[in-house]
Amino acid sequence: MDYDTVRLIWWALLGILLIGLAIMDGFDLGTAILLPFVGKNDLERRVVINTVGPVWEGNQVWLILGGGAIFAAWPPLYATAFSGFYLAMFLVLLALILRPVGFKFRSKMPNTTWRSVWDWALFVGGFVPALIFGVAFGNLFVGVPYSFDSDLRLHIDITLPSLLNPFALLAGLVSVAMLVLHGATWLGLKADGAPGARARAVVPYAAGVFALLFTIGGIWVLQLHGFRITSEFVADGPSNPLMKTVARVTGAWWQNYSLHPVFWLAPLLAYLGALLAVIAAKRPLLAWIASAFVPLGVIATAGLSLFPFLLPSSSNPDMSLTVWDASSSKLTLEIMLACVIIFLPIILAYTGWAYRVMRGPVKGEDIMHDSHGNY
Secondary structure: OOHHHHHHHHHHHHHHHHHHHHHHHHHHHHHHHHHHHHOOOHHHHHHHHHHHOOOHHHHOHHHHHHHHHHHHHOHHHHHHHHHHOHHHHHHHHHHHHHHHHHHHHHHHOOOHHHHHHHHHHHHHHHHHHHHHHHHHHHHHHHOEOEEEOOOOOEEEOOOHHHHOOHHHHHHHHHHHHHHHHHHHHHHHHHEOOHHHHHHHHHHHHHHHHHHHHHHHHHHHHHHOEEEEEOOOOOOOOOOOOOOOOEEEEEOHHHHHHHHOHHHHHHHHHHHHHHHHHHHOOOOHHHHHHHHHHHHHHHHHHHHHHHOOEEEOEOOOHHHOEEOOOOOOOHHHHHHHHHHHHHHHHHHHHHHHHHHHHOOOOEOHHHHHHOHHHOO
16 A cells, blocks of 8 residues: 555544544443432442442553554644643543542441542543543644654643634533533433433523534634645655645635535534434433434544644644644554454453343342442
């Protein structure tokens, strides 16, 4: 395969891994956000927790895969994003640490205050990553300040307050609403009794908030100064972000949709998934599958809008990282592609097996019958 073809394949694979993270880890983040609200007593909250108890650790494989793919396939992107977004990533890691601690420690003592504290810790462990991941995507549209010198040494001027700009915060709220919707449909499928009923009641509200915020974000993007490559470039050329010129153009992020109308299927999937999740309220499995199309559509919309940019530079647009100048070598990408072809089906197979084994609703009486065997 040509170098540019391999790069395109890895751009698509990065999107697939991010979508896998949003779908598989997203519903347990959404479940954690809903935990204090759909569970009115200790037993109900234990029902909620045990809907994700057997699977949440396996779901985070997608986070490791996504980070590993960026590290190996897009080294400049990894170096820039993980260095520039360091404090934001640190907040995410702190929040994620609360999850295993909360799951393991919550039921160690019967004290009501003790358990309530860990319930809210789990809420934070769901809300903060959902928000920050969306904020990160929002910053891709406005760009972040960084540059390279002539030796390709990275210089970063990113601060945490600069990342929390209005558009990025809106993107963060879109992410939260999206994952709350996905978590609500999961609880509607898995949680027996009152918690499941309350979660199903949340679905239309979460879908409505998501659709409203997603629409506002789309309109806002029209007013943003997007990025457009203005020089001739060689798609299969070397990975050097200093070999192009880039202009900032209002509405540039919509250009790909006018050139390729089929791209409109991506935002349409997001809206359609939210609508079907509401319509299929009485068929929980169908509602959950429908809600999975929401993160698929949202991430695909972002990726197709930004293409070929991976991380635009607001301070030095010419040095923005793109699909064509931020990848590893052709040989590295080909070796990694072979590994993906071998190992990704294995991951999908054992994930499917685990969910099959753990199928069925979580009931309060089952938890009471085996209180020490459940969270």
